[in-house]
Each structure stands twice: as structure tokens, then as C-alpha cells.
Amino acid sequence: MKDDSTAEAYNFAYLDEQTKRMIRRAILKGLAVPGYQVPFASREMPMPYGWGTGGVQVTAACLVPEDRLKVIDQGADDTTNAVSIRKFFSRTAGVATTERTQDATLIQTRHRIPETPLHVGQILVYQVPIPEPLRFLEPRETETRKMHELEEYGLMHVKLYEDIARHGQIATSYDYPVMVEGRYVMDPSPIPKFDNPKLSGSPAIQLFGAGREQRIYALPPFTKVVSLDFDDHPFQPSKAAHDCDLCGAARSYLDEVITDDQGGRMFVCSDTDFCAGRREMGHKGRLWAPETEGAA
Amino acid sequence: MYVAVKGGERAIDNAHAWLAEERRGDTSVPELSVPQIREQMKLAVNRVMAEGSLYDPDLAALAIKQARGDLIEAVFLIRAYRTTLPRLASSHPVDTGTMEVDRRISATFKDLPGGQVLGPTFDYTHRLLDFKLAAEGAMPRAGTGAATPGTMPHVMDILNRDGLIEDAMPDNAPPPDLTREPMELPASRPLRLQAITRGDEGFILSLAYSTQRGYGRTHAFVGELRIGRVAVEVDIPELGFAVEIGEVEVTECETVNQFVGSKTKPAQFTRGYGLVFGQSERKAIAMSLVDRALRWKELGEDFTAAPAQDEEFVLMHADNVQATGFLEHIKLPHYVDFQAELELLRKLRAKAHALKEGAE
Numbered sequence: 001m002k003d004d005s006t007a008e009a010y011n012f013a014y015l016d017e018q019t020k021r022m023i024r025r026a027i028l029k030g031l032a033v034p035g036y037q038v039p040f041a042s043r044e045m046p047m048p049y050g051w052g053t054g055g056v057q058v059t060a061a062c063l064v065p066e067d068r069l070k071v072i073d074q075g076a077d078d079t080t081n082a083v084s085i086r087k088f089f090s091r092t093a094g095v096a097t098t099e100r101t102q103d104a105t106l107i108q109t110r111h112r113i114p115e116t117p118l119h120v121g122q123i124l125v126y127q128v129p130i131p132e133p134l135r136f137l138e139p140r141e142t143e144t145r146k147m148h149e150l151e152e153y154g155l156m157h158v159k160l161y162e163d164i165a166r167h168g169q170i171a172t173s174y175d176y177p178v179m180v181e182g183r184y185v186m187d188p189s190p191i192p193k194f195d196n197p198k199l200s201g202s203p204a205i206q207l208f209g210a211g212r213e214q215r216i217y218a219l220p221p222f223t224k225v226v227s228l229d230f231d232d233h234p235f236q237p238s239k240a241a242h243d244c245d246l247c248g249a250a251r252s253y254l255d256e257v258i259t260d261d262q263g264g265r266m267f268v269c270s271d272t273d274f275c276a277g278r279r280e281m282g283h284k285g286r287l288w289a290p291e292t293e294g295a296a
Numbered sequence: 297m298y299v300a301v302k303g304g305e306r307a308i309d310n311a312h313a314w315l316a317e318e319r320r321g322d323t324s325v326p327e328l329s330v331p332q333i334r335e336q337m338k339l340a341v342n343r344v345m346a347e348g349s350l351y352d353p354d355l356a357a358l359a360i361k362q363a364r365g366d367l368i369e370a371v372f373l374i375r376a377y378r379t380t381l382p383r384l385a386s387s388h389p390v391d392t393g394t395m396e397v398d399r400r401i402s403a404t405f406k407d408l409p410g411g412q413v414l415g416p417t418f419d420y421t422h423r424l425l426d427f428k429l430a431a432e433g434a435m436p437r438a439g440t441g442a443a444t445p446g447t448m449p450h451v452m453d454i455l456n457r458d459g460l461i462e463d464a465m466p467d468n469a470p471p472p473d474l475t476r477e478p479m480e481l482p483a484s485r486p487l488r489l490q491a492i493t494r495g496d497e498g499f500i501l502s503l504a505y506s507t508q509r510g511y512g513r514t515h516a517f518v519g520e521l522r523i524g525r526v527a528v529e530v531d532i533p534e535l536g537f538a539v540e541i542g543e544v545e546v547t548e549c550e551t552v553n554q555f556v557g558s559k560t561k562p563a564q565f566t567r568g569y570g571l572v573f574g575q576s577e578r579k580a581i582a583m584s585l586v587d588r589a590l591r592w593k594e595l596g597e598d599f600t601a602a603p604a605q606d607e608e609f610v611l612m613h614a615d616n617v618q619a620t621g622f623l624e625h626i627k628l629p630h631y632v633d634f635q636a637e638l639e640l641l642r643k644l645r646a647k648a649h650a651l652k653e654g655a656e
Contacts (some may be wrong), residue, residue, distance in 0.1 A: 080629075
């Protein structure tokens with residue numbers, strides 16, 4: 001434990017054991033019924049709703065002292081909220097942390113799935129703002145629960161069809177709805193649709209926590225997850241049509257960085273660990289100059 | 297050359313240090329103490345206790361100090377603290393009939409048993425800035441009188457003696473607990489009242505106001521508004537009887553509303569109810585109006601699509617800690633999603649341009 005006195009005042013991983021038990025029950029139920037949204041008595045956490053309180057509670061309920069935790073936001077380990085959540089758990093749980101995807105036993109993420117394939121024994125925890133994939137088609141929870149019960153997903157297909165009629169293609173680029181094991185339509189959280197194929201058949205356990213909306217759902221390992229589409233308009237994962245300017249990766253998701261006010265821009269991997277790992281292995285992108293490392 | 301955005305950790309530490317400095321402000325001005333806030337910002341303390349769902353004036357005052365006077369932030373601090381506390385016992389329902397009353401007014405009867413007690417109210421003050429306060433002089437003391445003895449009957453009970461108002465049937469089922477179970481809809485009235493009493497004062501006020509202006513009108517009269525201290529009693533299993541463990545200040549508002557009835561069932565007034573920690577009368581009155589508006593189904597009224605009648609709309613949006621969190625989270629990084637949207641938009645535009653050129 002750290003020499004921080006506030007850490008002593010709280011239970012391991014902040015939440016009391018009763019609360020963790022309640023959350024674990026919801027997680028187990030979620031794993032038993034993949035894609036089904038399990039209501040749970042979400043607690044107020046010491047960070048605001050919208051900052052990942054659902055993910056934090058799921059992580060708190062899953063952590064054991066032997067865990068090695070990785071936290072990413074937008075794919076990066078050093079974004080402020082990722083730093084803040086990682087700090088929270090190293091303070092309240094004293095667990096080891098890492099930035100390396102393959103070394104982590106539990107990864108909490110916001111908006112991305114790591115590029116490095118996950119392996120058996122890992123848990124990926126997603127932070128979810130709006131767990132209900134039908135929410136923007138039907139604002140009432142009482143209605144959407146009924147729609148899931150009856151597998152009444154016509155409205156979603158109509159929405160996707162209207163996109164095609166209007167734009168010539170499905171105009172959803174992130175938060176792209178999926179069908180889980182042919183039963184529940186599920187919101188994959190606001191990951192870019194580029195990441196959707198990684199949801200399916202993953203050897204890792206995938207858990208989704210929505211704190212404000214009080215919902216947990218899950219994908220057990222090797223669950224079949226299909227992005228919704230039409231035969232004549234198949235699902236297409238997409239990314240910027242560039243290579244990473246730092247590591248040269250051609251098939252990783254890229255952030256666009258504006259470098260001046262003359263239209264200059266560069267593209268870099270959003271997954272910082274993946275990008276750094278490739279550079280360590282000697283891969284170089286268009287703009288990589290190792291001597292500037294110190295300045296960073 | 298591009299330098300990766302690093303140093304999130306240092307940025308956070310620096311931001312916190314600066315925040316602490318800003319909170320303190322000019323150090324040549326004496327620092328506010330928590331007791332000063334507790335005693336002199338009492339209505340703010342009350343609001344933080346009510347919306348934080350924790351009765352502790354000292355902690356609420358500390359939260360206000362820490363939050364630099366941002367009351368929603370203070371409510372959030374209290375909620376985050378309260379969630380770590382063990383639930384030791386459930387009290388008996390408080391008996392507001394035996395309240396030690398500081399203020400008790402009825403808008404429906406000119407005089408009534410127990411009398412009208414104005415108490416410490418802004419109601420008849422002239423809202424003129426009092427520059428004497430800026431001079432920080434000693435204030436004159438208010439006169440004192442004998443305490444009102446014994447119980448003070450509820451106006452509602454007086455009305456009910458003649459059957460003029462609907463019965464409020466006692467319900468001894470353990471109430472649901474919004475803080476321990478996920479909200480389930482449709483909600484029972486106890487659950488609705490819990491959500492409203494900790495709901496944002498501004499939101500509940502506006503909803504209540506909207507019913508007065510015709511969006512789900514319920515024609516409310518303030519039958520009674522009372523503010524004072526009530527005893528909190530808890531059963532001690534070892535003793536086998538209830539023991540008073542302390543008292544809390546609450547504001548209770550009961551409204552008398554337009555009637556229900558039919559040819560066979562004599563017409564009766566209906567009730568709206570509000571109960572809030574501390575002296576929080578705006579909130580208590582607003583709460584009772586919203587409570588009444590939400591009861592349309594049970595009373596066989598029409599749903600007129602008024603926001604205040606819509607249980608899911610009211611309950612899912614009343615909590616300011618949830619609302620402010622979700623609202624403000626859009627300032628967090630969304631590079632990844634935005635990038636996905638950018639690519640999509642570029643693709644759609646390229647397609648439209650190609651089509652246009654093809655047509656020309």
C-alpha cells in the first residue's frame with residue numbers, strides 16, 4: 001500500500017465488499033446472457049458520471065491484488081483521464097500497472113480496443129455512456145426493454161436503411177450496433193467501427209459498465225458478434241487512408257493531428273503502446289525522428 | 297516536428313495545485329472557516345444536504361468550501377462520501393406532527409390550531425441590498441417568546457375529518473432505496489418522492505412552475521408548510537425498543553389539489569407531498585406539485601403529455617450529479633470518434649463531388 005493516508009481509509013479497490021459482490025453478480029448474469037443489459041445499483045464514485053464510473057466499478061469488482069492494470073482513453077495510456085483512473089486504482093488497490101497490452105491482466109478502456117490481439121485470461125472493461133443501442137430511436141427505457149424482450153429490432157434496420165437511402169451508405173462511424181450470438185442487439189460503446197471486428201471471437205472476457213445508466217453487460221470469450229448490415233451493403237470497418245507517420249503501421253487506427261495552420265497534418269496510431277512497440281522493433285514512419293524523443 | 301502529447305500526469309498535478317490556490321483566493325483576506333459557512337450560509341448547506349442525501353451540516357459546509365461555492369460540485373462531494381458509508385440501521389418514519397416548529401403556515405385557513413407561525417422567512421422582506429451587512433456591524437437580536445407547546449395538528453388531518461381530502465393510507469412496506477437498487481420504472485410513489493427530494497432544486501422548481509402555467513395543471517393550494525426539527529428514532533435490537541438518536545431539520549409541504557370524484561363517489565381534494573432536509577421551502581413546495589402531477593394515473597386523470605406528468609422524463613433527469621457529469625463529459629477527449637466522423641464525412645463529400653462532376 002502507498003504511504004497515502006486516504007488509501008488506508010477505504011477498502012481494497014475503493015468499493016466495500018458488499019457492493020463488489022452486487023456488481024459481480026451483475027457481471028456473472030451478464031456473462032450468462034451475452035449482450036443483455038443487467039441493471040445494477042451503481043454507486044456514486046469519486047469521479048463524475050461520464051468519466052467512466054461504470055467501467056471503474058466493474059474494474060473495482062474484478063481486481064485482485066495480483067492484477068496488472070492498464071488504462072487507456074482514446075487508445076492512449078497518457079491521456080489525462082486514463083492517467084487519473086490508473087492513479088485511482090494504484091492508490092486504492094495498490095495493484096501493479098502497465099502500459100503494455102500483452103502484460104496487462106485487466107484493461108480498462110474508453111473508446112478503443114487495443115490493436116495488439118488480446119489473449120486468454122485477460123479482461124477488457126469498457127466505459128459506456130449510453131448502453132442502450134435503441135436509445136436514440138426510442139427515448140423511453142420502458143419501451144426499449146420491451147423491444148429487446150421481443151427481439152423487435154426492425155426500427156434499427158429502418159434507421160440503417162434510411163442512412164443508405166440518404167447518404168448511399170450507413171452513416172454511423174462509431175458506436176456501431178452489433179448483434180450478439182444472434183439474440184441481443186448491443187451497443188459496443190463509442191469505439192470506432194474499425195474496432196468492431198475485434199469484438200467477435202475474442203479470447204478475452206469483455207465487460208461493459210454504464211454507471212449513470214446503471215447497466216452492466218458482457219461478452220464471454222469467443223462470443224460471436226456481428227455488426228449490423230445488409231447483404232448489398234456489407235459492414236465496412238474504416239480508418240484514415242494513411243500509414244502511421246511515427247511507426248509506419250498500415251492497419252492501425254489513426255488519430256489526425258493538426259501540425260500548423262496551413263493545412264499541415266499528420267496521422268499517428270491512436271494506440272500509443274502499439275505504436276511505441278513497433279518503433280522499438282525498428283519500424284519507422286514518414287516523420288519519425290528519434291532524436292526528438294528527449295524533447296517529448 | 298511533431299511532439300506527442302505527453303505529461304498528462306504532471307498537467308493534472310499542476311491543475312490541482314492551481315485549483316487549490318484559486319479556492320483560497322487572496323490570502324490577505326481571512327480564510328472562511330467551516331463553522332462560518334455552516335452558520336451563515338445555512339440555506340446553501342441545506343441544499344447540499346438535501347441533494348446530497350446526507351444530513352450532516354458540517355460535512356456539507358466543508359463540501360461547499362472545497363467546491364468554491366459550486367453547490368452541485370458540493371452535492372457531488374457529499375454523494376461520493378456517502379456512498380462509502382455503511383448502512384447501520386433504518387430509522388422509524390419521522391413524525392412531523394410532533395415537529396418542533398420554527399415556521400408553520402397555511403394558505404388555506406386564516407387561522408387554525410397551533411396558529412400561523414411566520415418564522416425566519418424572506419417572504420415579507422423588501423429586497424433592498426442591506427449595506428449595513430457590508431459594514432459587518434453587530435445585528436439586533438430577535439425577540440423571543442414561549443415555544444409552541446405539544447403537537448401541532450396537520451391541516452390535512454383537519455380536512456380529512458370531514459372526508460374532504462383523499463385518505464393517505466399508511467403503508468408499512470419497507471420503502472425501496474434508490475441508492476441501493478437500480479431505478480425501476482414504473483416507479484412507486486415512495487421511490488418517486490425519494491428521487492424528487494434529492495433531485496436538482498432548479499429542475500424540480502421549473503417542472504412545478506410548468507404545471508402552474510398549464511402543463512399538467514393540478515390547482516395546488518399550500519395546505520400547510522412547516523419547518524422545524526423532528527426526532528429520528530432507531531430500533532436497537534439489543535434493547536428491544538426504539539431510541540432517539542438525534543434530530544434533523546426538515547421542511548414539509550402538503551398541498552391541497554383539485555378533486556377527484558364521480559356521481560357515486562363524493563368529490564374529494566387530492567394531495568401532493570414534499571419533504572426536504574433543512575429549511576428548503578422552495579424545494580418542498582415544488583416537490584409537492586411535481587408529486588401531485590405524477591399521480592395522474594392513480595387518480596384516473598388524463599395524460600396530457602406535460603413534462604411534469606411524465607415519470608420517466610422527470611425521474612431520469614432530476615439528478616444533478618448525473619446530469620452535470622454526463623453534460624460535462626463531452627469536454628473529455630473524443631479524438632477517436634471525431635476522427636471516425638471526419639473520415640465518414642470526407643467519404644460522403646467525395647462521393648457527392650464525384651456524382652456532381654459526373655453529371656456536369
